[in-house]
Each structure stands twice: as structure tokens, then as C-alpha cells.
Amino acid sequence: MRDASPKTPIWKAIADSLRTDLAEGRYTSGDRLPTEASLAERFGVNRHTVRHGIAALVKEGLIRTRRGAGAFVAATPTDYPIGRRVRFHENLIAAGRRPEKRVLHLEERAATEGEAAALKVAPGDPVLDYHGLSLADAQPIALFESLFPVARLEGISEALHDTSSVTAALKAMGVDDYTRASTRLTAVRATATQALHLLVTEGDPLLRSSGVNVAADGIPVEYGRTWFAGDRVTLTLESD
Structure with missing residues (x-):
């Protein structure tokens, strides 16, 4: 049957x-x-x-x-806290992930008006432009661009060539601690180039974070912009 x-x-x-x-x-x-x-x-x-x-x-x-x-x-989103102290390596290690940074580009150029205002320098003053890729467990989670005032941080270029860590490079410049003075979050769509680096599709949602980090005396030492892959990171705002 x-x-x-x-x-x-x-x-x-x-x-x-x-x-x-x-x-x-x-x-x-x-x-x-x-x-x-x-x-x-x-x-x-x-x-x-x-x-x-x-x-x-x-x-x-x-x-x-x-x-x-x-x-x-599908990746499990990584918890990434944003508060007064934003530290890439510390955040990922705390989330149980293996952090990695890759330097994509380093160049010295003139600051735009907006960048100059954020860093409290004059428009056209030299800044070091640091582009990189952040990874968690070898998976790309964010693209970032960090700008540093060259006159205020003499030797920052060499320090970042030696280490991809912003914290370590700033420490080499005598900045033992720094805090986030402001953060702005915006939803954007991935460009073709961003999609290539982040292994997503052009037009996929990204979360852009813009922030200014200041030294203990309140003087800006970094203006940073980060584009997080929307499905790989959960940004949490910490109250201090």
C-alpha cells in the first residue's frame, strides 16, 4: 500500500x-x-x-x-554605548566581541568652515583626516572619519601611523583622557562606496554619529563622524 x-x-x-x-x-x-x-x-x-x-x-x-x-x-547586533567616554575597543570587548580597526586613508588637508567650528580652529587651518573601518569579530560594522587639529596635536599623523587606536595616539600626544562634548545621530542611506566597505547594499540604512571629543581643559581634540551598519549595531545612550 x-x-x-x-x-x-x-x-x-x-x-x-x-x-x-x-x-x-x-x-x-x-x-x-x-x-x-x-x-x-x-x-x-x-x-x-x-x-x-x-x-x-x-x-x-x-x-x-x-x-x-x-x-x-544574519549578524547579532552589537551593543555600542554612547556617553561621555566613547571607546571603540572597550565597547566591543565589553559586548564580548573582538575589535579591529583598519586604516583606509590618512591625509593632512585644510579644515572646512563646519569642521573648523567643531574643532575651534580657523577655516583653512590644517587638520589630519583619518578614514578607517571598524570591525567586530572580523565583520565590518562601521566606517569612520576622524579629524584632528594638527597645530594643537603636533605628531598626531605619525602616532596614528604607528597605532590605529585614537585613544593611544592621543595619549602619545599628551592627552591622557578625553570626553564626548556632543553627539548627533542621523539616519542616512549607504552610498555605493560605503556599501562596498560595509558589505551591504547601496541604499541600505546606516546610522551616522557625529561628535566632538575634548581634552580635560575643554579644548577639542577630535571631530568624528561614524557610519554604523544599521542591522549590526544597537546604539545605547548612557546617562552620566
Whole structure:
């Protein structure tokens, strides 16, 4: 007699198998899944069936897809507190993540009017422009741009060449402590270049943070702008 019991749809079986892979740690947060072609070969089905199974995991929030890039394990957002003392390495270590910074570009240039006002220097005065990428557990979570008044921090360029840490570089300049004087948060869309660095799709939501850090005497030592990947960081405002 033919077995009349209902059979599990193939796409659902594929989703269940991939869900088990995630639960067992075969793929972890931020990992790219094998291509549809590879998965189709693994399960002995066509790519449309694989796509259906992946779509189920996307709906559950376990997987996210990027056009032209593939499917990735959805990242667990990193808690990132913003208060009077914003420290990248300390924040990520406290969240149980492994911090890393990559220097993308360092150049000395003239300050714009807005930058000069933030740093309390004259428009056109030299500033060091530091562009970098922040990562948590090797996954990019933010792009940043930090501006430093060159005349006030002589040697800051060399210090940042030696270490990617802003805190360490400022300490080398004699700034043992600094605090956040102001923070402004704005929702923006990722540009093509930002999307490339952050491994997101152009137009994806980003959260931009702009802030001024001051030394103990209240004089600005850094004006920073950071673009956080919206689905990878949870910004929390700390009261001091």
C-alpha cells in the first residue's frame, strides 16, 4: 500500500538542514553561505528550490541576502554605548566581541568652515583626516572619519601611523583622557562606496554619529563622524 502520510516539502527540508547547520555552528554570524549552485548540488535539487528554502530563513531573520553578493548569516547586533567616554575597543570587548580597526586613508588637508567650528580652529587651518573601518569579530560594522587639529596635536599623523587606536595616539600626544562634548545621530542611506566597505547594499540604512571629543581643559581634540551598519549595531545612550 502507498504511504498516505504527508511528505515534507523539499524546500522546507533544505531550510531545516541549513537551520541545523547554523545551530551547530557550521556557519556563524556574518558568514557567507555557499552559492545557490553549490547548495543545489548538495541537496540534489534545482536552484529555485534552494532559493525557496533560503527565503524561509530570510523571513525568520536568520539569513539576509545582498543583491549580487549572496546569502549571509544574519549578524547579532552589537551593543555600542554612547556617553561621555566613547571607546571603540572597550565597547566591543565589553559586548564580548573582538575589535579591529583598519586604516583606509590618512591625509593632512585644510579644515572646512563646519569642521573648523567643531574643532575651534580657523577655516583653512590644517587638520589630519583619518578614514578607517571598524570591525567586530572580523565583520565590518562601521566606517569612520576622524579629524584632528594638527597645530594643537603636533605628531598626531605619525602616532596614528604607528597605532590605529585614537585613544593611544592621543595619549602619545599628551592627552591622557578625553570626553564626548556632543553627539548627533542621523539616519542616512549607504552610498555605493560605503556599501562596498560595509558589505551591504547601496541604499541600505546606516546610522551616522557625529561628535566632538575634548581634552580635560575643554579644548577639542577630535571631530568624528561614524557610519554604523544599521542591522549590526544597537546604539545605547548612557546617562552620566
